Amino acid sequence: MAKIHVTMKVNGAEVEGLVEPRTLLVHFLRETLLLTGTHIGCETTHCGACTVDLDGASVKSCTVFAVQANGAEIATIESMANPDGTLSALQEGFRMMHGLQCGYCTPGMIVRAHRLLKENPNPDEAEIRFGISGNLCRCTGYQNIVRAIQYAAAKINGAQFKEAAE
Amino acid sequence: MNDMTPTREQREARLEGMGCKRKRVEDIRFTQGKGNYVDDLKLPGMLHGDFVRSPHAHARVKAIRKDDALKVPGVLAVLTAEDLKGVNLAWMPTLAGDVQMVLADGKVLFQSQEVAFVVATDRYAADDGIAKVEVDYEPLPVVIDPFKAMDPDAPVLREDIKDKKDGAHGPRKHHNHIFEWTVGDKDLTDAAFRKAEVTIKELISYHRTHPSPLETCQCVCSFDKIKGELTIWGTFQAPHVIRTVVALIAKIPEHKIHVISPDIGGGFGNKVGAYPGYICSAVASIVTGKPVKWVEDRMENLTATSFARDYHMTTEVAATREGKVTGLRVHVLADHGAFDACADPSKWPAGFFNIVTGSYDFPTAYLAVDGIYTNKAPGGVAYRCSFRVTEAAYCIERAMDILAQKLGMDPAELRLRNFIKPEQFPYHSALGWEYDSGDYHTAMKKMMESVKYAELRQEQSAKRDAFRQGKTREIMGVGVSFFTEIVGAGPSKNCDILGIAMFDSCEIRLHPTGAGIARVGTKSTGQGHETTWAQIIASEIGIPADDIMVEEGNTDTAPYGLGTYGSRSTPVAGAAIAMAARKIKAKAQMIAAYKLEVHEDDLEWDIEGFRVKGLPEKSMSMKDICWAAYNSVPPGMEPGLEAVSYYDPPNMTYPFGAYICVMDIDVDTGVYKVRRFYALDDCGTRINPMIIEGQVHGGLTEAFAIAMGQEIRYDETGNVVTGSFMDFFMPTAVETPHWETDFTVTPSPHHPIGAKGVGESPNVGGVPAFSNAVNDAFSFLGSTHIQMPHDYWRNWRAAKGLGVVA
Numbered sequence: 001m002a003k004i005h006v007t008m009k010v011n012g013a014e015v016e017g018l019v020e021p022r023t024l025l026v027h028f029l030r031e032t033l034l035l036t037g038t039h040i041g042c043e044t045t046h047c048g049a050c051t052v053d054l055d056g057a058s059v060k061s062c063t064v065f066a067v068q069a070n071g072a073e074i075a076t077i078e079s080m081a082n083p084d085g086t087l088s089a090l091q092e093g094f095r096m097m098h099g100l101q102c103g104y105c106t107p108g109m110i111v112r113a114h115r116l117l118k119e120n121p122n123p124d125e126a127e128i129r130f131g132i133s134g135n136l137c138r139c140t141g142y143q144n145i146v147r148a149i150q151y152a153a154a155k156i157n158g159a160q161f162k163e164a165a166e
Numbered sequence: 167m168n169d170m171t172p173t174r175e176q177r178e179a180r181l182e183g184m185g186c187k188r189k190r191v192e193d194i195r196f197t198q199g200k201g202n203y204v205d206d207l208k209l210p211g212m213l214h215g216d217f218v219r220s221p222h223a224h225a226r227v228k229a230i231r232k233d234d235a236l237k238v239p240g241v242l243a244v245l246t247a248e249d250l251k252g253v254n255l256a257w258m259p260t261l262a263g264d265v266q267m268v269l270a271d272g273k274v275l276f277q278s279q280e281v282a283f284v285v286a287t288d289r290y291a292a293d294d295g296i297a298k299v300e301v302d303y304e305p306l307p308v309v310i311d312p313f314k315a316m317d318p319d320a321p322v323l324r325e326d327i328k329d330k331k332d333g334a335h336g337p338r339k340h341h342n343h344i345f346e347w348t349v350g351d352k353d354l355t356d357a358a359f360r361k362a363e364v365t366i367k368e369l370i371s372y373h374r375t376h377p378s379p380l381e382t383c384q385c386v387c388s389f390d391k392i393k394g395e396l397t398i399w400g401t402f403q404a405p406h407v408i409r410t411v412v413a414l415i416a417k418i419p420e421h422k423i424h425v426i427s428p429d430i431g432g433g434f435g436n437k438v439g440a441y442p443g444y445i446c447s448a449v450a451s452i453v454t455g456k457p458v459k460w461v462e463d464r465m466e467n468l469t470a471t472s473f474a475r476d477y478h479m480t481t482e483v484a485a486t487r488e489g490k491v492t493g494l495r496v497h498v499l500a501d502h503g504a505f506d507a508c509a510d511p512s513k514w515p516a517g518f519f520n521i522v523t524g525s526y527d528f529p530t531a532y533l534a535v536d537g538i539y540t541n542k543a544p545g546g547v548a549y550r551c552s553f554r555v556t557e558a559a560y561c562i563e564r565a566m567d568i569l570a571q572k573l574g575m576d577p578a579e580l581r582l583r584n585f586i587k588p589e590q591f592p593y594h595s596a597l598g599w600e601y602d603s604g605d606y607h608t609a610m611k612k613m614m615e616s617v618k619y620a621e622l623r624q625e626q627s628a629k630r631d632a633f634r635q636g637k638t639r640e641i642m643g644v645g646v647s648f649f650t651e652i653v654g655a656g657p658s659k660n661c662d663i664l665g666i667a668m669f670d671s672c673e674i675r676l677h678p679t680g681a682g683i684a685r686v687g688t689k690s691t692g693q694g695h696e697t698t699w700a701q702i703i704a705s706e707i708g709i710p711a712d713d714i715m716v717e718e719g720n721t722d723t724a725p726y727g728l729g730t731y732g733s734r735s736t737p738v739a740g741a742a743i744a745m746a747a748r749k750i751k752a753k754a755q756m757i758a759a760y761k762l763e764v765h766e767d768d769l770e771w772d773i774e775g776f777r778v779k780g781l782p783e784k785s786m787s788m789k790d791i792c793w794a795a796y797n798s799v800p801p802g803m804e805p806g807l808e809a810v811s812y813y814d815p816p817n818m819t820y821p822f823g824a825y826i827c828v829m830d831i832d833v834d835t836g837v838y839k840v841r842r843f844y845a846l847d848d849c850g851t852r853i854n855p856m857i858i859e860g861q862v863h864g865g866l867t868e869a870f871a872i873a874m875g876q877e878i879r880y881d882e883t884g885n886v887v888t889g890s891f892m893d894f895f896m897p898t899a900v901e902t903p904h905w906e907t908d909f910t911v912t913p914s915p916h917h918p919i920g921a922k923g924v925g926e927s928p929n930v931g932g933v934p935a936f937s938n939a940v941n942d943a944f945s946f947l948g949s950t951h952i953q954m955p956h957d958y959w960r961n962w963r964a965a966k967g968l969g970v971v972a
Binding site: 037081095098103128132133137138140144146 | 188189190192193194195196197198200201203205206208289290378380382429430431432434463464588621663691692693694730802856859860861863864865866867891892896898899900902904905
């Protein structure tokens with residue numbers, strides 16, 4: 001199958017590659033760029049394990065063709081840490097609040113939460129739950145993911161994180 | 167002592183040992199996308215394999231034509247059963263003593279069955295090849311309804327064994343019958359029913375569902391022709407068992423097989439068994455001489471790679487008018503699908519379903535299970551439960567509610583009247599188990615006080631009056647569940663997998679500078695073993711948990727273990743870890759005594775090391791003992807500080823819990839709202855409360871999904887109608903209720919650290935709590951039992967059936 005040349009900015013770096021028109025963005029990221037932090041859980045846009053940030057929006061990279069991302073700016077989990085290499089507020093929140101278990105949904109969940117907090121820096125619990133409802137988790141039951149995002153929001157806003165009362 | 171001297175509490179806290187909410191070691195890599203999952207592996211020259219699957223549930227395979235597929239660019243090979251016969255691998259043995267087709271041999275027996283394996287240079291080319299494989303099918307009549315499978319004129323499904331009168335577990339009664347398994351005293355139980363003042367009888371079905379971890383099943387097989395060695399990276403919950411199975415069926419010497427389970431994206435039982443994808447990838451690698459990757463997609467995972475439950479339990483309870491149970495009789499029709507590939511300990515065709523007497527003191531009980539074949543996917547894995555314990559807990563917990571309803575008694579009160587009493591432990595159940603410990607009354611009462619149970623019932627009563635008066639269209643249910651689990655398989659006297667006793671193991675090696683590595687025979691699929699195993703060691707030998715690296719999943723380095731499933735890691739491997747640590751501690755004591763020039767008996771343990779009794783300033787830390795172990799051990803002693811333990815547990819452990827669900831249902835729409843869910847778990851000693859709580863949240867969410875809608879459903883022609891996440895209920899953060907957790911602690915008397923295992927309790931106890939809430943809501947309208955799953959439509963249908971909706 002004839003290949004098409006694509007260029008995009010991924011995690012701040014200009015990249016290029018030859019892809020088939022049918023190549024999925026997630027396969028381009030994982031197999032060509034070797035950015036394996038973005039995972040595949042369903043290939044039908046339901047689970048969100050493949051969520052990446054594309055031109056400022058959360059998208060599920062299993063149902064975007066690489067050619068559709070030509071010229072786009074993409075951020076994956078590999079770019080979420082602080083510039084000095086320490087865990088970002090979100091990453092730290094997930095660890096401190098036990099917002100992950102097997103870790104498979106975590107990259108998509110963090111990338112999605114990253115965008116959610118850009119859109120709404122101070123979401124309440126219902127807004128967080130709705131905001132991450134495109135991302136499935138089989139391990140945590142979401143409760144600690146919600147707390148992780150609340151922790152991060154507080155830290156980013158310079159506020160004190162209050163543990164939700166049990 | 168100056169003010170800077172740390173207190174005992176501070177010293178213990180620095181170790182981050184047992185009881186500490188230690189943050190997880192794993193999270194550093196997982197939160198940065200640096201986990202190492204199977205599909206992340208990319209080897210030079212690696213090929214991809216993918217399956218041609220059957221669209222039919224039952225059909226004769228008349229011909230498979232591969233020529234056009236082999237012309238597709240990138241396609242290198244198409245394997246069929248005929249090819250596998252050359253290496254005697256067209257069929258493979260199952261864990262349950264049956265055999266299973268690896269690729270369709272003459273016929274297909276369920277929709278999505280593996281028919282051919284296309285090997286290509288990449289996954290897209292493999293898909294192109296699949297589209298070009300032509301298969302001629304001749305459809306055959308299908309058997310989907312398990313109650314029709316043993317009709318005299320039912321189609322013969324398994325022609326390969328149609329004349330076999332005996333299966334792996336005794337005589338077969340019919341060509342679609344697999345086994346009959348009976349436990350208990352039938353005569354005594356029948357007599358109890360004849361004398362009973364009150365009896366109930368109900369068909370309680372637990373529908374077919376699927377564990378569906380977010381990462382599907384996958385592997386990479388790489389055969390080195392020069393060395394004759396096969397390396398398999400795979401999503402294996404039990405890597406050592408996979409190595410042994412491969413050695414037995416592929417005839418490769420076991421030391422030349424390297425099985426590696428890297429990070430695994432959830433298991434929940436799905437990744438215990440051996441699936442055709444593993445066999446075909448290994449054969450393809452041997453044939454091509456290149457690494458072959460197989461990654462199933464979600465639809466393949468849901469429709470072909472195993473299933474859970476599908477138990478149809480006709481349940482009878484005998485009791486006195488005062489509500490004392492006197493007998494239990496259960497018959498199970500167990501739908502195993504096309505092959506009996508249940509992942510149970512080999513001698514247990516129905517797993518530990520004989521825990522069905524639950525938390526109650528039944529003087530007698532009788533259980534019979536008939537396993538049958540249908541045109542459905544094989545598997546029967548324990549979806550976050552210990553081998554059919556979830557089915558058993560659902561059965562008895564529904565039955566107790568049905569009995570309470572018949573007696574006009576409160577379901578919590580009925581349970582309290584029948585609990586095994588604390589002084590009865592160790593308790594011998596009527597169906598053969600020895601419960602190690604329990605304090606059910608305390609747990610139940612704590613739950614009832616915490617949720618103000620009496621007030622809930624008053625509110626319900628008022629709401630029912632309001633409903634009757636037409637003032638509301640909402641009904642309220644209070645679902646009580648009190649479960650007893652049986653986990654930690656298991657003692658070699660009654661548990662094995664293909665003849666290998668179900669012990670587990672740990673090797674600890676301490677380095678000169680006081681840090682070390684622990685290798686364990688289990689495999690975390692999200693439970694956080696790298697964190698918690700180090701906590702056990704920290705408490706046992708006084709080395710900070712941060713200084714212990716935990717490694718699992720590599721069969722070349724880890725001692726042989728039976729893996730992680732059935733909540734067995736803590737009861738079995740957790741014990742092995744403590745025992746290995748204690749061996750190290752014993753040697754350390756000898757070294758310390760030598761260095762401190764005292765007798766061993768003059769030493770006592772003091773958090774991080776030994777000190778001389780009565781002379782607390784004379785002490786030696788474990789860190790210093792490590793150094794001494796490598797340069798100045800007592801004369802005659804071998805240097806070094808390491809130990810291995812293989813732990814054969816003397817008994818199972820029996821975690822228990824009291825759960826309650828409060829739910830409101832709108833009868834006109836069937837829409838339910840979980841108002842409150844409270845879960846009290848007693849898993850004995852608690853190693854990491856943060857992780858326990860997380861496990862409970864996750865298990866409850868799975869229970870919620872199963873009880874309220876998650877189902878693998880077939881239409882009458884054998885099509886799977888819930889084969890994607892669009893149709894198969896996977897709760898999002900929006901639907902998932904808020905969870906309240908609580909605990910009591912009743913340590914296991916036989917476990918070295920008193921721990922019992924917890925990962926599966928919330929699934930086991932949660933399902934009956936949800937289902938009892940729905941059934942309790944409808945009970946005042948004259949309903950006795952409504953089958954799961956309780957989705958909106960079925961709730962509405964139940965309301966309509968009860969005449970409260972036009």
